[in-house]
Amino acid sequence: MNEMVDMMVEFGGMGLANPVFTASGTCGYADELAEFMDVNALGGFVTKSVTLKPRKGNLRPRIVETNAGMLNAIGLANVGLEKFIEEKLPVLRGRSAAVFVNVAGERIEEYVAVVERLANEEPIAGFELNISCPNVKRGGITFGTDAGQVKEITSAVKKASGGKCLMVKLTPNVTDISVTAKAAVEGGADALSLVNTFTAMVIDIESRKCVLANRTGGLSGPAIRPIAVYMVNKVYTEVAKDAGVPILGGGGIRTASDAIEFMIAGASAVSVGTASFIEPGCAVKIIEGIKKYCERHDISKVSELVGTLK
Amino acid sequence: MTEQAAKTKGKFSASVSFNRQIKPRYWRLGLEFSGEGAVAFGGTRPGQFAELDLSGAAVPAEKAIPEDLRDAAKREVLLRRPFSFAKVESKKGKTHVDILYCVLGPATLRMTTLGHGDVVSVIGPLGNGYKAAEGEKRAILVAGGMGAPPMQHMAQELTAEYPTMDVIAFGGAKSVDDLPFETRPDQILKELGFYLREFAEYGIQSMVATDDGSAGFAGTVTDCLADWLGRNEVNANETVIYACGPEQMLAAVAEIAKERHIDCQVSMERLMACGIGVCQSCVVECKCDGDTEYKLCCKDGPVFDAKEVVF
Ligand SMILES: Cc1cc2nc3c(=O)[nH]c(=O)nc-3n(C[C@H](O)[C@H](O)[C@H](O)COP(=O)(O)OP(=O)(O)OC[C@H]3O[C@@H](n4cnc5c(N)ncnc54)[C@H](O)[C@@H]3O)c2cc1C
Ligand SMILES: Cc1cc2nc3c(=O)[nH]c(=O)nc-3n(C[C@H](O)[C@H](O)[C@H](O)COP(=O)(O)O)c2cc1C
Ligand code: FES
Numbered sequence: 001m002n003e004m005v006d007m008m009v010e011f012g013g014m015g016l017a018n019p020v021f022t023a024s025g026t027c028g029y030a031d032e033l034a035e036f037m038d039v040n041a042l043g044g045f046v047t048k049s050v051t052l053k054p055r056k057g058n059l060r061p062r063i064v065e066t067n068a069g070m071l072n073a074i075g076l077a078n079v080g081l082e083k084f085i086e087e088k089l090p091v092l093r094g095r096s097a098a099v100f101v102n103v104a105g106e107r108i109e110e111y112v113a114v115v116e117r118l119a120n121e122e123p124i125a126g127f128e129l130n131i132s133c134p135n136v137k138r139g140g141i142t143f144g145t146d147a148g149q150v151k152e153i154t155s156a157v158k159k160a161s162g163g164k165c166l167m168v169k170l171t172p173n174v175t176d177i178s179v180t181a182k183a184a185v186e187g188g189a190d191a192l193s194l195v196n197t198f199t200a201m202v203i204d205i206e207s208r209k210c211v212l213a214n215r216t217g218g219l220s221g222p223a224i225r226p227i228a229v230y231m232v233n234k235v236y237t238e239v240a241k242d243a244g245v246p247i248l249g250g251g252g253i254r255t256a257s258d259a260i261e262f263m264i265a266g267a268s269a270v271s272v273g274t275a276s277f278i279e280p281g282c283a284v285k286i287i288e289g290i291k292k293y294c295e296r297h298d299i300s301k302v303s304e305l306v307g308t309l310k
Numbered sequence: 311m312t313e314q315a316a317k318t319k320g321k322f323s324a325s326v327s328f329n330r331q332i333k334p335r336y337w338r339l340g341l342e343f344s345g346e347g348a349v350a351f352g353g354t355r356p357g358q359f360a361e362l363d364l365s366g367a368a369v370p371a372e373k374a375i376p377e378d379l380r381d382a383a384k385r386e387v388l389l390r391r392p393f394s395f396a397k398v399e400s401k402k403g404k405t406h407v408d409i410l411y412c413v414l415g416p417a418t419l420r421m422t423t424l425g426h427g428d429v430v431s432v433i434g435p436l437g438n439g440y441k442a443a444e445g446e447k448r449a450i451l452v453a454g455g456m457g458a459p460p461m462q463h464m465a466q467e468l469t470a471e472y473p474t475m476d477v478i479a480f481g482g483a484k485s486v487d488d489l490p491f492e493t494r495p496d497q498i499l500k501e502l503g504f505y506l507r508e509f510a511e512y513g514i515q516s517m518v519a520t521d522d523g524s525a526g527f528a529g530t531v532t533d534c535l536a537d538w539l540g541r542n543e544v545n546a547n548e549t550v551i552y553a554c555g556p557e558q559m560l561a562a563v564a565e566i567a568k569e570r571h572i573d574c575q576v577s578m579e580r581l582m583a584c585g586i587g588v589c590q591s592c593v594v595e596c597k598c599d600g601d602t603e604y605k606l607c608c609k610d611g612p613v614f615d616a617k618e619v620v621f
Contacts, residue, residue: 032586067388276588
């Protein structure tokens with residue numbers, strides 16, 4: 001039996017205390033969480049998407065629950081770059097978890113401007129590019145569904161990132177996720193994050209209208225987990241493993257068992273999103289659960305688990 | 311670290327002390343907190359709320375499910391559900407809270423199967439709550455349908471904190487069966503009186519309105535309020551209206567308050583994924599320097615100054 005399991009993982013050029021992250025948009029900027037979770041116990045923390053200018057977001061209703069999941073169409077509501085620096089960044093200072101700022105925009109220049117401005121901010125370990133946004137210059141085609149655009153935006157942001165870890169968050173709403181994963185790697189991504197939410201719709205049969213004001217929303221939660229596991233495994237075997245690029249895997253993780261599944265599939269680290277709404281401290285509990293699993297299986301380093309699918 | 315200090319909010323376990331049906335669609339659930347939970351919930355202000363995890367509660371037997379909820383009963387519950395309180399009492403190191411709930415869908419259906427001793431995971435107390443002001447001489451409580459619980463809690467709080475304050479309550483619903491009060495229909499009068507036990511126990515007179523006229527004033531609770539205000543002298547400077555109910559009703563109450571220059575606080579309802587201010591799902595459009603901005607119902611609310619809200 002191993003008395004001590006080494007929970008450290010190598011991730012995009014840095015060492016993380018453990019492989020568990022919270023997912024963007026589900027834990028805010030960490031400032032509301034003090035009573036519910038010890039953010040310092042996490043391996044990584046990803047902020048809500050930050051855009052150059054403040055965004056009010058979509059009309060409501062912005063969420064709806066479905067079986068084993070939920071749809072959200074928040075519309076990237078956030079305080080904007082300046083207020084983020086003023087009000088939110090100080091709260092993130094001194095965290096032992098690696099802080100990733102999730103960046104979104106409608107033009108490549110907006111992404112670049114946000115990353116450039118934050119590239120020298122000490123509390124930030126890296127960036128997660130949310131490319132599930134419509135590119136206004138390209139008639140609203142989502143950046144993340146077009147390999148050419150994925151490569152272009154990744155390399156543009158990479159140049160601005162001041163050597164900080166650049167993680168590209170892939171959308172699952174594509175025919176072959178390995179194609180966009182490969183494009184991100186070619187563009188210089190230090191890590192890949194997958195998956196974002198699946199585009200979905202819920203209809204109110206009484207009014208025959210969409211429940212969400214935005215009509216469509218992104219499906220997250222336990223319902224998407226098996227698809228997300230498949231996609232992580234596909235990207236790992238077809239792209240990431242050979243390229244030596246780590247994957248932050250997630251989608252529907254609620255328990256340590258769920259997280260371990262992703263690691264076996266090829267994720268170096270895992271992200272917990274929707275489950276935090278139900279159990280705000282569950283990401284921290286998952287760390288403990290992974291440790292216990294390793295002890296039970298006589299695994300001395302958690303990273304030995306990664307990509308061990310037989 | 312923060313774990314050591316007394317928590318003002320957090321995630322706690324509560325045990326069910328009772329759960330009884332009071333009307334075809336309304337139930338009253340008693341929860342008991344001990345330890346840290348008793349301290350945190352002991353400080354609950356009226357209008358604050360809690361997020362309950364009901365995903366593990368059993369679905370009622372098919373025959374106990376109202377016909378119109380049979381499909382809803384098949385839905386799983388993932389997210390917690392927000393509920394405010396009808397009453398909060400601390401004694402002997404425990405805090406007892408009453409939740410008054412309406413059976414509407416999968417979570418509240420499951421709630422009906424909770425029994426004495428069952429344990430429920432509760433996050434709270436959350437949100438801001440109503441604010442009573444010094445110098446306020448009269449409080450008017452207006453409860454529309456499911457908006458009754460925080461008004462009952464407010465009645466409890468105001469009479470305890472401001473014994474000389476003149477408090478009256480208005481309660482309304484579509485029909486007599488939908489009134490979330492434990493009152494026999496034949497006791498309800500057309501005027502102010504002590505017939506709603508939930509208010510009478512604090513010495514507060516109330517008035518009932520039903521849209522269909524099946525009990526009390528025939529019309530909406532806001533019509534009833536306007537009618538009463540028209541017949542009684544009210545000093546606007548020393549009066550505050552506290553309201554909770556459907557948004558349309560709140561808008562009507564806000565209008566009445568505005569016309570008469572009476573301060574008014576309304577409690578808003580929104581679908582909530584997190585309840586703690588991190589997900590941005592629960593926005594309330596508020597006026598702000600000639601423009602509007604979104605505030606969060608769960609964190610900046612659920613209670614707002616009626617003048618601030620864009621209905
Ligand atoms: C701050 C706050 C305090 C509340 N206090 C109470 C209370 O004391 N007693 C009580 O019975 N209920 C209260 N509610 C409402 C309660 O949370 C919902 O009725 C409950 O979530 C319904 O869950 P369900 O799964 O049974 O039904 P669902 O199927 O989730 O909902 C049934 C119907 O109600 C609508 N609905 C659900 N939640 C809301 C909401 N938050 N705002 C507007 N419409 C909604 C749905 O769209 C649907 O049409 C409160 C809500 C909030 C935001
Ligand atoms: C309410 C909500 C808001 C979200 N906001 C963002 C966001 O701002 N940026 C982003 O990249 N992903 C966002 N996501 C996606 C999550 O980060 C995550 O990728 C997704 O929900 C799948 O994981 P899960 O099933 O564990 O939630 C959001 C998800 C939810 C449910
Ligand atoms: S419910 Fe999540 S921010 Fe209000």
